[in-house]
Amino acid sequence: MEIVSNDLNAAIREDVIKQDRNSELLLHSPAMASRTAFKAISSALQTPPPTQPPSAHRSPVDVKPSIRRRPYVEIPASSRAPSFTRDVSDGDLLGQRYKLKRPISEPQVPCRSTQRKLSPATYRPIIPKNKKDKSTFIPPKELVASLISHVPLFITDPPPHAHCIVTRRLLLEKYGVAPQTFLGYLKPGRTSSLNKRMVALPQKRYNPALSSQPGAHGLLFSMRHHVVGQTVALFVKEGTQPLWTYYGEYKGVLCGKVTKQVFIDQADEVKQDWAQKILVQKSDEYLSVKARIRLRKCGQSVTDSNVKNEMDRLKTMPKNRQDLGTRDIIDALVCGDEGLEIIRLECVGFDHSLVEDIRREGIFRDAFEGPLSELTETESGDDQLNFR
Helix, strand or coil, X not given: CHXXXXXXXHHHHHHHHHHHHXXXXXXXXXXXXXXXXXXXXXXXXXXXXXXXXXXXXCCCCCCCHHHCXXXXXXXXXXXXXXXXXXXXXXXXECCEEXXXXXXXXXXXXXXXXXXXXXXXXXXXXXXXXXXXXXXXXXXXXXXXXXXXXXXXXXXXXXXXXXXXXXXXXXXXXXXXXXXXXXXXXXXXXXXXXXXXEEEECCECXXXXXXXXXXXXXXXXXXXXXXXXXXXXXXXXXXCCCCCEEEEEEEEEEEEEECCHHHHHCCCHHHHHHHHHHHHXXXXXXXXXXXXXXXXXXXXXXXXXXXXXXXXXXXXXXCHHHXXXXXXXXXXXXXHCCCCCEEEEEEEEECCHHHXXXXXXXXEEECCCCCCCCCCCHHHHCCCXXXXX
């Protein structure tokens, strides 16, 4: 009996050990692990978290600033601003007027965008732009003073009571002055007592050293020899308006040429402008300059006969076949081989009969009156090309 009982106990113990091993393997299996984790999460969700006692020394790092909320304080109804609705038009879209109603509380508190101050540039006064062209030849003040200061001023007797101002169209229709010319001739009609005379029409925009007012002397930088030793009626365009003021009768006196240093000191726009003008002009003065420049470029001697032959050849040569460029002319002016001529315009008289003849159709402005009304270039027939 004892042997049987011992065998039975040994079998029971062996069976228990097998069950323990199977349960341990089942406990560590993936299925059992996932089931155990699911039960743990479910129990954690169902169980409320334990309440922590408030701590007086709680660190601000434990709570994020973004989740802080101010305590809600209810505003009494008596302190609230009255609310109402008003129509706000949002514009006409496809021919229909849409209106929205939105509550607006009064008084409104301006937001940061509406409190933005205006820029100081808004209050800055409008300053007119400088009307002086970049291609204006600016002579040295010392040069102008040395050529004009010693010449006595001409005093008209009787003095003109008003400035005689005309348009180019009037000069064309009544006196036959060509609209696109710097030098021309006044050709009065048969009923006029005036004689035919030469007229010069420069612009102060391109000749800042011109006479400052009727009767004053001035300088003209040009290559035109026609005004030298001649008396011409001088009409000057003073500002941007297409109007020409009669300054008086002037005589041209040749004073010399612009030195190479004065030309070097000019802006590049001035050099390019003068080179282009010399290149396209066909008058004898400019043809002689181009002829001498080409003879030097080809290595030939600059004699009167060679210059004359070259001028004849340039007269018949098309512009697109000329072998000279603006760079060649600028180099000649910078080196001093050629130079702009300085002509002093001296006032020698004032033709009152011409003023009276223009009075019937011209424009007069008293010295104490304001500026004239604007006229367009079409109304005046003014020319902006031949400005010297």
